[in-house]
Amino acid sequence: MKFEQMTAEPFRLPVLPSTIETMTLKDGTRLDADVYRPAARRPFPVLLQRQAYSRRIACSICYAHPAWYASHGYIVVVQDVRGRGTSEGTFRPGESEIEDGAEAVEWAARLDGANGDVAMYGFSYQAYNQLLTAAGNCPSLKALAPAMGPWNPAQWAYENGAFQMKHMISWGIQIAAETARRAGDDEAFSALQAAASNLPLGGPIASMPELLRKHRHYSHVMDWLETPADSPYWASISPVAHVDAIRARRLPMLFVGGWFDPFLPATVESFRSLARSSEDTRLIVGPWIHFPWTRKVGSVDFGAEAQRNVDIDHIRFFDCVLKGSPNRADHPRIELFDMGLKKWRACEDLPTSTHSLFLDGTGRASMDPRDGTLGSRQGTADHAEHIVHDPWRPAPTVGGYYGVPTGPVDRRVTDERGDVLTFTTDTLEDAVEVVGEPEVELELSCDRPSFDLCCILSLVTSDERVHQISSGYAHYRVATAGRYRLKLATTCATLGKGERLRLSIAGADYPAYPVNPGTGEDPVSTPKSHAVVTTIALWHGPERPSLLRLPVGDGRLLASTGLQLRVS
Numbered sequence: 001m002k003f004e005q006m007t008a009e010p011f012r013l014p015v016l017p018s019t020i021e022t023m024t025l026k027d028g029t030r031l032d033a034d035v036y037r038p039a040a041r042r043p044f045p046v047l048l049q050r051q052a053y054s055r056r057i058a059c060s061i062c063y064a065h066p067a068w069y070a071s072h073g074y075i076v077v078v079q080d081v082r083g084r085g086t087s088e089g090t091f092r093p094g095e096s097e098i099e100d101g102a103e104a105v106e107w108a109a110r111l112d113g114a115n116g117d118v119a120m121y122g123f124s125y126q127a128y129n130q131l132l133t134a135a136g137n138c139p140s141l142k143a144l145a146p147a148m149g150p151w152n153p154a155q156w157a158y159e160n161g162a163f164q165m166k167h168m169i170s171w172g173i174q175i176a177a178e179t180a181r182r183a184g185d186d187e188a189f190s191a192l193q194a195a196a197s198n199l200p201l202g203g204p205i206a207s208m209p210e211l212l213r214k215h216r217h218y219s220h221v222m223d224w225l226e227t228p229a230d231s232p233y234w235a236s237i238s239p240v241a242h243v244d245a246i247r248a249r250r251l252p253m254l255f256v257g258g259w260f261d262p263f264l265p266a267t268v269e270s271f272r273s274l275a276r277s278s279e280d281t282r283l284i285v286g287p288w289i290h291f292p293w294t295r296k297v298g299s300v301d302f303g304a305e306a307q308r309n310v311d312i313d314h315i316r317f318f319d320c321v322l323k324g325s326p327n328r329a330d331h332p333r334i335e336l337f338d339m340g341l342k343k344w345r346a347c348e349d350l351p352t353s354t355h356s357l358f359l360d361g362t363g364r365a366s367m368d369p370r371d372g373t374l375g376s377r378q379g380t381a382d383h384a385e386h387i388v389h390d391p392w393r394p395a396p397t398v399g400g401y402y403g404v405p406t407g408p409v410d411r412r413v414t415d416e417r418g419d420v421l422t423f424t425t426d427t428l429e430d431a432v433e434v435v436g437e438p439e440v441e442l443e444l445s446c447d448r449p450s451f452d453l454c455c456i457l458s459l460v461t462s463d464e465r466v467h468q469i470s471s472g473y474a475h476y477r478v479a480t481a482g483r484y485r486l487k488l489a490t491t492c493a494t495l496g497k498g499e500r501l502r503l504s505i506a507g508a509d510y511p512a513y514p515v516n517p518g519t520g521e522d523p524v525s526t527p528k529s530h531a532v533v534t535t536i537a538l539w540h541g542p543e544r545p546s547l548l549r550l551p552v553g554d555g556r557l558l559a560s561t562g563l564q565l566r567v568s
Contacts, residue, residue, distance in 0.1 A: 012071040014039040023107040025082075025100060029089040033079035034058075035111065036070035043115035045142075045322040046075045046108045050101060050133075052093075052125040053178075054085045059122050062147075062291045064311040072315050073323070077108045081129065084178065091179065093125070093220055094132060094153060094237030101133025102141075109140035116140055117322055121314060123147035123256070124263070124290065128239070131270065134249055135242035141249070143280075143321045145314055147256035148290060151266040151273070154234035157224055159265075160474035160486065162452060162513045163524045165207050166402045167262055169199055172212055172221025179218040188215050199511070207514045207524045225524060243273055252280035252321040256310060258288030259339060259469070259491065260297060260408070262401040268437075268490045272350070275333075280321050284313060285492070286337045289406045298399050298407025300467060303342040336435065339408075339469060340459065340494035350490065351436040354549040357425070359442075359503070359540045361385055365421040372423035374503060374548060382541030385421050389507030391515045391531035395419050395454065400468050402512035408467035411458065411504070415466055421505040421538060423548075424460060432495045436551025438470050438488040440503065443539040443546050445481035449520035451536050452476070454509040457488055457548075460500040469493045473509055475516060475523065491551075503548050507536055 018034045025031065034055050038044060047069055049058060055078040058066050066076040082100055083091030109116045118140045120130040127149025134144060150156040157168055177192035191211060200209040208225055216222040227233050235241040253274060257267035264285070271283045286293060287302045295306035319325040332346035360379040365372030366386065389395070395417060399409035415422050440455050457470040472488035495501060508515055514523040518534035540546045 013073060015067045015070045018067070021111070023104065025103055029082055029087070031079055031082065031087040031100070031104065032085065033077050034066070036066045036076040037113055038070055038073055038075070044073055044075045044113060045318070046077055046111065046114050046118045047318065048077045048079065048105060048108050048118055048120045049122040049126055050079050050081050050097075050104060050120070050129050051122070052081050052084050052091065052129075055080045056085075059126060062123060062293050062310070063121075063314075068311065069315070072319075074318065075108075075111060075114055077111070079104055083182075091175070091220075094128070097129040097132040097237075098136040098242075101129055102136030102138035105133060105136075105138035105141045117142045119143035119145065119318055119322055121145040121147075124149055127263075131239035131246065132237075132242070134246045134251060135239065141251065143252045143254075143318065145254040145256070145317065146270070147310075148258060148261045148263045148267060150263060151238075151270040152234070152240045153238050154229055154231075155266060156263075157227075157234075158229040159513075160472070161229055161477065162473050162475035163207055163225075164262070164512065165201075165514045165524075166199065166397070166511045168221060168224065169201070169207070169209060169212070170196065172219050172224075173199075175221065176212065176215050176219035180215065183218070185218075188218065192218075201511055204527045204529070205525060206511065206528060228522075239270070240273075247274060247277045250277050252278045252317070253282070254314065254317045255281075255283045256313075257283070257285040258290065258293065259285060259337070260287070260289045260399075260401060260406055262290065264489050268350070280317075281333075282317065282331060283334045284308075284310070285335070285490075287339050298405050298409045298467075300408045302337070302339065305343055306337060308344075336492040338435075338492050338494050340431075340496060340499075345435075345492065351551055351553055354436070354439070354551050357501075357548045357550055359423045359538070359546040359548070361423065361540065365423060366418050369415055369422045369424065372421060374423045374425045374501060378545055379541045382539060382543050384537045384539050387421060387505065387507045387536040387538065388419055389451070389516075389518070389534045389536065390419065391517065391528070391533070393419075394508035394510040394515050395506035397509050397512040398468075400456070400471050400512075408469070410465045411456070411468060412464065412466050415502070415504050417506075419506060419508075422502055423505075424502040425500045428495055428497055428499055430497055432501075433553035434469070434495060434501070434550060435492040435553040437490045438551055439485060439549040440472070440488070440505075441483060441485050441547050441549065442505075443482070443544040444484050445537045445539075446479035446534065448518035448532065448534040449479055450475075450477050450516055450518060451479050451534050452507055452509075452513065452516040452523075453484065453486060453536075454506045454513075455486055455488060456504040457491070458502045458504065459493055459495055460502050462498040466502060473513055475513075477520070501550070505538065507534060
């Protein structure tokens, strides 16, 4: 499908000064909101954003101000959720959002000047509470626009059993600081604010900083740290647990994601789970981090097309589903930004076909990036590559979701470490279109009771820069010799002639995730002093093959005579 981005802005209305309006929940808790109205005497649909970070911010770090949305013919309501901003109550992520959200929708539908139809928008936590609201009793809710938010909170805190340490500690500090500010605790606020820019990971247990222990009454984070990934608690605050009820609503939805956003897997999974509920459900994934949504990400300028007007995307979506604008055909169901071509592409479904690339080498893939190979043919003999994970100097987080900076940065120095295995294709003779969800299948053994695995898929440019395009991480609580499968994040990147594809494998990604002590103890609660050197053996060859299942667009290889891949 060929299409052009629509950037022309519809006619705008003057907007009245915002007003502060309050509602009282059934349990007596007061919630405060800023309301923006067009200066016109006719009923308008309502756009509701329920904020966990102060309604005055209103997600303006990546969306236009609410007054801009109001100027396009909407009453815009930005409400502080329970226990945030100036609203009353205690903030506990997800625990009251179904009921509170449903009450807020029906209250907003009855506001002066409202026509009774409500849609919700916002990113991150503001996306999460939309999906929970849709599970509640709110008949006035007509559409959602969740961007870059959680879908399954167990996967929010844990990725394949591995605690997402940097993300959780950073967020926990932010939530605790705001609660301390509300409580008038200047000392706690000051300490937490200082820690936000220099995470306190230096204590005996990196995942449980003393600062968060001391101020645990100000946030949920210590409770989450003490709740294992398989606890039934997560289902109690999860949209996934209510997926049938959400589907039954048949709500149009506009999902927005980013290739370097930590919620990318959640965004793709939630879209896949709900896409067939309505023909007006769409997905847009750009080359963005969590925020802002700009063309320059990490060390790469993705060009003018990456500077997308997502606000216009929202207005056209809301105009279509709330006002009946006849421009549905102009909206592709899925739009993905190709990080290789630096252009937007449209498709009706996410591709699922893959090609197998086999890992091979002489046993020196950790010593020489040129030794490990990826190709369509298996090696002629079985060999082992070894990752020696030293907890004193764990393989570091570079770029991706949690590096500094986040996004695609040149990871050559990390790939050249002795504790990182690299497997690289030959130079491509023609372009290869990679789009979908890569997966590794590895034959592994380990000399310790447990281990972690970090897999990074990168594009190697013709001038030898190495830029991440996908990643996956897993904690294996019990290390048994055998085959391990790990799905990496969905990606879209056309590799050009003269470029190569690389798979990098390590036993850590610190501080994105805590160091696995290797003893079988829980990495979240185990002192650093318990950690031991762990050796992971990766086998490859005809009897013990290890491979990468590479997704190729439309189930076909565009051109790659050098690789001769097969569809699986």
